[in-house]
Amino acid sequence: MRNITAQAATAAAVAAGSDVAVEVRGVCKMYNEVEALRGIDLDFPAGKLTTLLGPSGCGKTTLLKIIAGLIPATSGEIRVNGQTVTGPGPERAFVFQDFALMPWATVMRNVAFGLELKGMGKDERQSIARKYIAEVGLSGFENKYPHELSGGMRQRVGLARAFAVNADVLLLDEPFSAVDEQNRRKFQEDLLELVEKEKKTFIFVTHSIEEAVYCSDRIVILSRRPGRIAQIIEPEIDRTASPDAIRRDQGYLDTVEEIWQGLKRYVD
Amino acid sequence: MSFPVQANGSSRAVPTSEASFFWRKLSEHRTALWRLASIGLFFLVWEIAGRIPISYAFPTFLETLRAFVTMTLDGSFVAAYAETLQPLVIGIAISAFIGIGLGIVMGLSRFAEWLVAPVFIVLQAAPMAALIPLITFVYGIGLVSKTLAVIMLALPVIVLNGYKAVRNANPSLVAMCYSFQGNLWQRITKIIIPDASPVIFAGLRLGLAAGFIGVILAELLITPTGIGDLITYHRSVANYAEMYAAVVSIILVSTLTLAALEAFELRVLRPEKRKS
Numbered sequence: 001m002r003n004i005t006a007q008a009a010t011a012a013a014v015a016a017g018s019d020v021a022v023e024v025r026g027v028c029k030m031y032n033e034v035e036a037l038r039g040i041d042l043d044f045p046a047g048k049l050t051t052l053l054g055p056s057g058c059g060k061t062t063l064l065k066i067i068a069g070l071i072p073a074t075s076g077e078i079r080v081n082g083q084t085v086t087g088p089g090p091e092r093a094f095v096f097q098d099f100a101l102m103p104w105a106t107v108m109r110n111v112a113f114g115l116e117l118k119g120m121g122k123d124e125r126q127s128i129a130r131k132y133i134a135e136v137g138l139s140g141f142e143n144k145y146p147h148e149l150s151g152g153m154r155q156r157v158g159l160a161r162a163f164a165v166n167a168d169v170l171l172l173d174e175p176f177s178a179v180d181e182q183n184r185r186k187f188q189e190d191l192l193e194l195v196e197k198e199k200k201t202f203i204f205v206t207h208s209i210e211e212a213v214y215c216s217d218r219i220v221i222l223s224r225r226p227g228r229i230a231q232i233i234e235p236e237i238d239r240t241a242s243p244d245a246i247r248r249d250q251g252y253l254d255t256v257e258e259i260w261q262g263l264k265r266y267v268d
Numbered sequence: 269m270s271f272p273v274q275a276n277g278s279s280r281a282v283p284t285s286e287a288s289f290f291w292r293k294l295s296e297h298r299t300a301l302w303r304l305a306s307i308g309l310f311f312l313v314w315e316i317a318g319r320i321p322i323s324y325a326f327p328t329f330l331e332t333l334r335a336f337v338t339m340t341l342d343g344s345f346v347a348a349y350a351e352t353l354q355p356l357v358i359g360i361a362i363s364a365f366i367g368i369g370l371g372i373v374m375g376l377s378r379f380a381e382w383l384v385a386p387v388f389i390v391l392q393a394a395p396m397a398a399l400i401p402l403i404t405f406v407y408g409i410g411l412v413s414k415t416l417a418v419i420m421l422a423l424p425v426i427v428l429n430g431y432k433a434v435r436n437a438n439p440s441l442v443a444m445c446y447s448f449q450g451n452l453w454q455r456i457t458k459i460i461i462p463d464a465s466p467v468i469f470a471g472l473r474l475g476l477a478a479g480f481i482g483v484i485l486a487e488l489l490i491t492p493t494g495i496g497d498l499i500t501y502h503r504s505v506a507n508y509a510e511m512y513a514a515v516v517s518i519i520l521v522s523t524l525t526l527a528a529l530e531a532f533e534l535r536v537l538r539p540e541k542r543k544s
Contacts, residue, residue: 070443088449092447093448100441100443100444102462104462117445165448
């Protein structure tokens with residue numbers, strides 16, 4: 001585990017190099033009179049999974065949506081692969097907390113929807129969608145409707161849809177919060193395999209410390225409103241071990257404990 | 269009326285008998301059975317009330333049924349509906365087209381909402397029957413007046429439902445479409461309209477029901493034609509069974525049309541509801 005203090009965070013976060021996928025520069029966000037984010041400077045390394053963690057209302061989802069281009073920042077800018085973000089783009093794909101699946105469309109059409117919007121032909125987009133449906137473990141469910149699936153399966157559809165558009169950066173907004181505990185564990189394990197396999201940059205918002213430590217290469221902890229970077233932690237956990245071994249690993253448990261000690265003061 | 273349920277319960281003890289198979293089949297269609305029983309009960313009460321009789325002008329169910337069959341066979345219903353359905357179909361088609369279009373525009377634009385919504389809110393609250401003499405005054409007693417009567421009754425509810433449905437389209441799905449770079453047209457056609465379609469169709473069903481009221485009002489108040497003529501004529505010559513048969517026929521036609529519209533909606537717009 002590597003702990004980078006808040007003061008040194010900026011220096012570490014703005015480490016130069018071509019392996020930076022997303023750069024956040026001086027981002028502030030005001031909702032009318034409420035200051036949600038203040039002066040966020042952050043780099044997200046390419047090909048890694050970075051988690052935004054913090055107490056509820058710290059603006060972590062707001063920051064993710066600003067990166068996605070779904071809501072504008074009040075000041076500051078976001079660059080993805082060096083390009084300034086002005087709205088949603090093909091190099092980013094979003095996974096929604098409430099899944100955002102079209103209830104009137106089958107799993108197949110939902111997964112292929114990003115490609116459908118781009119105007120890709122039906123056969124082509126369905127063959128791509130079929131590949132990712134298989135990758136998230138939903139083969140055989142292509143013609144089911146979302147209401148016929150469990151919460152975990154619905155979010156797998158949301159994930160497959162984000163994979164299908166072949167974006168470099170995947171933005172996941174509390175993807176497991178509406179999934180029950182047992183499915184969540186299995187899903188986290190599968191997600192790590194997919195991170196390994198897809199070689200994409202993942203930005204992940206969660207309020208679960210265990211989830212953050214288990215999944216992330218790097219954890220950015222935000223303070224309570226107005227959201228600022230409080231701490232950056234790199235768990236450096238050996239991911240070649242089995243999921244169960246990781247969950248018993250002393251480094252894993254220490255990291256969870258340390259983050260909890262840091263966050264405790266924000267909880268009423 | 270709980271007989272089939274009890275019989276089904278006892279049949280479990282002797283599952284091989286032929287009677288148990290019959291009851292099991294029946295209990296599979298239990299809701300349909302209850303609906304039929306409810307209608308049957310209503311007819312029974314009607315028959316009893318007609319036989320008391322509560323009024324000289326109130327025919328029994330069987331007399332009405334006989335009149336209904338006669339009028340169906342001698343073609344008077346066919347001729348009447350050929351006339352009644354003209355203003356209804358034209359009026360509903362215009363109302364659906366304008367209503368859904370306006371509703372969507374109002375749902376998408378605050379300015380259009382501000383401009384148009386108050387008119388329809390007032391229209392929906394206004395007692396339309398009182399306005400029909402005014403239409404007659406301006407447009408005479410022809411097809412135009414009757415079509416206008418249908419539109420005046422059907423349009424407000426279609427517009428207001430469409431507008432509410434579009435305004436309340438699931439924001440998460442809209443954001444999803446936006447995040448996958450869907451343009452405005454795709455957002456409207458692929459997300460907002462399918463998402464709003466149950467409420468839009470509820471508006472269409474209400475509009476159609478209101479349209480039936482409009483066309484009957486027009487035929488009773490403007491000039492007696494079609495089914496309105498049948499009702500007026502048989503009342504004037506005291507053929508009460510025939511008059512009731514005409515009233516029942518309009519209820520039947522309107523119910524069947526509404527059910528057909530609902531079936532169409534499930535089939536075309538929301539396949540997932542049909543499957544479940």
